[in-house]
Amino acid sequence: xxxxxxxxxxxxxxxxxxxxxxxxxxxxxxxxxxxxxxxxxxxxxxxxxxxxxxxxxxxxxxxxxxxxxxxxxxxxxxxxxxxxxxxxxxxxxxxxxxxxxxxxxxxxxxxxxxxxxxxxxxxxxxxxxxxxxxxxxxxxxxxxxxxxxxxxxxxxxxxxxxxxxxxxxxxxxxxxxxxxxxxxxxxxxxxxxxxxxxxxxxxxxxxxxxxxxxxxxxxxxxxxxxxxxxxxxxxxxxxxxxxxxxxxxxxxxxxxxxxxxxxxxxxxxxxxxxxxxxxxxxxxxxxxxxxxxxxxxxxxxxxxxxxxxxxxxxxxxxxxxxxxxxxxxxxxxxxxxxxxxxxxxxxxxxxxxxxxxxxxxxxxxxxxxxxxxxxxxxxxxxxxxxxxxxxxxxxxxxxxxxxxxxxxxxxxxxxxxxxxxxxxxxxxxxxxxxxxxxxxxxxxxxxxxxxxxxxxxxxxxxxxxxxxxxxxxxxxxxxxxxxxxxxxxxxxxxxxxxxxxxxxxxxxxxxxxxxxxxxxxxxxxxxxxxxxxxxxxxxxxxxxxxxxxxxxxxxxxxxxxxxxxxxxxxxxxxxxxx
Numbered sequence: 001x002x003x004x005x006x007x008x009x010x011x012x013x014x015x016x017x018x019x020x021x022x023x024x025x026x027x028x029x030x031x032x033x034x035x036x037x038x039x040x041x042x043x044x045x046x047x048x049x050x051x052x053x054x055x056x057x058x059x060x061x062x063x064x065x066x067x068x069x070x071x072x073x074x075x076x077x078x079x080x081x082x083x084x085x086x087x088x089x090x091x092x093x094x095x096x097x098x099x100x101x102x103x104x105x106x107x108x109x110x111x112x113x114x115x116x117x118x119x120x121x122x123x124x125x126x127x128x129x130x131x132x133x134x135x136x137x138x139x140x141x142x143x144x145x146x147x148x149x150x151x152x153x154x155x156x157x158x159x160x161x162x163x164x165x166x167x168x169x170x171x172x173x174x175x176x177x178x179x180x181x182x183x184x185x186x187x188x189x190x191x192x193x194x195x196x197x198x199x200x201x202x203x204x205x206x207x208x209x210x211x212x213x214x215x216x217x218x219x220x221x222x223x224x225x226x227x228x229x230x231x232x233x234x235x236x237x238x239x240x241x242x243x244x245x246x247x248x249x250x251x252x253x254x255x256x257x258x259x260x261x262x263x264x265x266x267x268x269x270x271x272x273x274x275x276x277x278x279x280x281x282x283x284x285x286x287x288x289x290x291x292x293x294x295x296x297x298x299x300x301x302x303x304x305x306x307x308x309x310x311x312x313x314x315x316x317x318x319x320x321x322x323x324x325x326x327x328x329x330x331x332x333x334x335x336x337x338x339x340x341x342x343x344x345x346x347x348x349x350x351x352x353x354x355x356x357x358x359x360x361x362x363x364x365x366x367x368x369x370x371x372x373x374x375x376x377x378x379x380x381x382x383x384x385x386x387x388x389x390x391x392x393x394x395x396x397x398x399x400x401x402x403x404x405x406x407x408x409x410x411x412x413x414x415x416x417x418x419x420x421x422x423x424x425x426x427x428x429x430x431x432x433x434x435x436x437x438x439x440x441x442x443x444x445x446x447x448x449x450x451x452x453x454x455x456x457x458x459x460x461x462x463x464x465x466x467x468x469x470x471x472x473x474x475x476x477x478x479x480x481x482x483x484x485x486x487x488x489x490x491x492x493x494x495x496x497x498x499x500x501x502x503x504x505x506x507x508x509x510x511x512x513x514x515x516x517x518x519x520x521x522x523x524x525x526x527x528x529x530x531x532x533x534x535x536x537x538x539x540x541x542x543x544x545x546x547x548x549x550x551x552x553x554x555x556x557x558x559x560x561x562x563x564x565x566x567x568x569x570x571x572x573x574x575x576x577x578x
Contacts, residue, residue, distance in 0.1 A: 017052025090123030146251025228259030243275030342427030346568030375523030434561035439534035
């Protein structure tokens, strides 16, 4: 690298495919081994191996066998500032590869999933002239607004402790020992705040944990590490990939695509499939949880989108360019192609919460008291049914049947009548609620659910019936102290109706004729998300035991305080199903 640091890079060239070939590289913090003669294996389309691509893997700075110091989500250099970042390391690597690897054709591609997806996106910034195509897949993008560490300012407790205690443990020396006897729900309930977990288990062994704790608001620390804000100077083609049921980096895929489109003129494409995190590289993508798509969605993506993309931009092959957006329509189980995302010409459909736990298209026109539930930090609302026995965070919670949740006293459930015809919704979901709390802070968890009719004939992959199934289509949490600003949190005035608005991640979903829309509302999502103590404190991660208190949360639905969820409705598209 330009500062003299050496990064360990492993290159595999084809033995039996003559000619000059493009180089496809992944930069990773997870180890570029094996470091001998064994072939690592490529997880994308097998067609790339058959076509004789040269594959390169690189340990990023401070990881694996590379020199230098590791920095989580290394900040991108500001314009005119000299130094190193992930963009300069990529630039220097591309420059070295095209000059030193035999039989390359001068074109380099860069790809990666999850954390390597971040490195792919960062590598496109101020691109090297020989970097022709980049595919950030499920990219880590902004760890405060929507990926991995926080969603809308709410700290994802379970994932972070489990990941950081291994990934960020020191290369040498003792690692933290965490005894999780019993369920993870009970472990985190005993553990308390993030500061308490540090004092009990981590004990200074992982400094990065304290970095997270020390930045409770969207300050410059987070903004400097936000990939979408820095996606500028992109001169190569970009194919961003994500999954509708990715519990970790769905926000990253959608917003990396949007930011690249907004800030550059390079060819820019989006793929969103019906997948969990990285599922398109691991399984055929035929089923997920209780959903059966009836087709190999992963193979379709790899062979019909990913491979032609790299062939076009790395070899100059005269294959068609991908559609601007190649998106899987859940509910209808089909791929669709659009000239932009969200699609042009969306109508607006707003569904209002109503009296008697109803939801419908009519705005409330009669006075009605709010619905209420008690949020109790001593018994927080769980995120999955078997929370008393579960010892891990499941992928399937993103699509789980929500019938187990509907009867809980700390969950409000609103349901519509069956749809008289199919309704296809697209783009982000607008949540616009009026709420109050007897405390001075609160979280708002909202779930959008597709309820199957009781006579549904759909089958689960296991063979069971989907009759009456309450499919979790989209769900997220919003830390309501950030209702007006992620930089400057505000306390609630107890008992005062207060408007809370936010956007949930995009979807493309068809509520089929006879299905119903359901919305569930709750105040905690534990232990997925850390507990809001219901009392406004400067830093929730440092809340003390006495800060946690019960609070009664009210959800309003009267003419002066209408609460709603809004969707973009897809009219018939000139670019139709595929």
